[in-house]
Amino acid sequence: MKIAVFGATGATGRLVVVRALEAGHEVRAMVRDRARLPISHERLHVVVGELADQGAVDATVDGRDVVISALAGSARQPACTDGVRAILAAMRATSAVRLLVVSAHGAAESRDRSPYVMAVRTLLSAKMRDKDTMETLIRQADGLRWTIVRPPALTHSPRTGRYRVGTELKITLASRISRADLADFLLRAAAEDAYVGQAPRIAA
Template sequence: MKIVVFGATGGTGRETVTLGLAAGHHVTAVVRRPEALQARPGLQIVVVPDLANAEMVDDVVGGRDVVISALGTNARGPVSVCTDGVRSILGSMTRTGVRRLIVVSAHGAAESNDGSLYARSLWAMLGHKMRDKDEMEELIRASTVDWTIVRPPALRNKPHTGVYRVGTDLKIRLTSAISRADLADFLLREATTPAFLHQAPRIAA
């Protein structure tokens, strides 16, 4: 399967690239800087300094089977990385005819902002980033692509186990977490065997 990963240099993106290659997929990693990832067999590294460049994004999206977005930022204050990036990705998918989109969001975004202690705490700490995810999700839901929005709780740098729980009504608690490697495992599983088309599943260990 031909998979393109946006946000390939972040924690989840790197794990997605690694597991995707291990599974035998042809992976295209979109990066801002050529030195951001190490070359490996089966990996195509494409430098796109600005996702607003429609021609460059079209070139990496066109001909792929699945687009995975793990876009994010460590910046403080108001941000629009996820919204702007996904807007560009959706435009390219429309122009190139690619249908399948899997996007990492966060539990607490959109209707999963359920007033729970987890959601309230997340918004108190990361409100700017959560607003970005809200706007990103709105764009995705309004699109015509075959999307899945994945909503993890806290992300950990722990080994890949392949053991986790997934569901649209999964209970997320203040202590809930998932490793980036296991999140990547699910992204790839959903890419190859879609089980949550036009849904926003939650995932936790």
Template sequence: MRQSDSKLSRLVVLGATGGTGRAAVDVALRAGHEVTAVVRREGALPPAPGLTVVLIPDFTEADRLAAAIAGHDAVISALGTTARGPVTVCTVGVRAALLAMSRTGVRRLVAVSAHGAAESRDRSWYSLLLWASVGHKMRDKESMEALIRASGSDWTIVRPPALKDTAPTGRYRTGSDSVVRLTSAVSRADLADFLVREAVEPAYLHQTPRILA
């Protein structure tokens, strides 16, 4: 659904070729926003009205990332990886994005982390199994979160449970009080809807909301 013109924004999506990033691009375009998708591979996204694709293979290219972010209203980070072993994609990417945002005056950042990171890590079966299986990715997310919290940006860190490639429901719940159980999950489409809404109209500024189906 297209939002009113007064609410249309220019958004940057990092990690735009991953499942969540692609969903965020789709949601934003359908709502009428202008989207700049930062990708690492040529031809990674098909052309679409309202979409600008910027190829930046290496986030250490600070000038190119700053040029991509300049003039936008918000940055959505859906960075992640399927790689095994120690990873730093979230930390490196968000560090570069925060530097570019500082240089260009863009303040709004909405970043995808995961339930179980930082203070949300508990002794539940969910957290225990998550850290046992993908602890390397969780350490990367915790490092990313620390950078965001220390920044001067207007940030929101979203902590979903397991993600599913299923149709959107539009009936998801957000907040910090919901209990995440071993079977908790949410669709990438619903997560993407929340990311775009939160980027455009912040409801959880400097907070770490969960999202549950």
């Protein structure tokens, strides 16, 4: 596959790039600072630019089979909504239709009164509101084959390839998933064209 990756210098996005290259895919990654993605590979093409530069976003998406967003941003400056708005515009301009994004359990309709969701909505309120808005934009996009992945707390543990996935998977305060396994699932779902129009949860 030809894959575009956004958020490629983040802890999860970098692993998406590495896993995609390991699996034999061609990757085009957009970064603000090339030095923050210390990976060189004949199948890796890096676009340096800002999400506010629509031309750079368009160039990253153009000709790709799949777009994967692992954008997050900081607690003070969440990046999901603005980033996905630019990505969706690029996908419309280039006729790309397959999008996978990392969100979080507790966003949008998965918000409930469980201890996990109440905790994450309190501790990360701005980031969760940003993910709410991002998900709304994605669901409103015409003709888009989207998958919104909702992990619980993320760890830096190694990839195991063993995890549970489901739209009704129970997430608790003890739930965890490694970033490496999250990256593995994103690539699997992209390759298998799985969970289209769904928002699966994932946990170890």
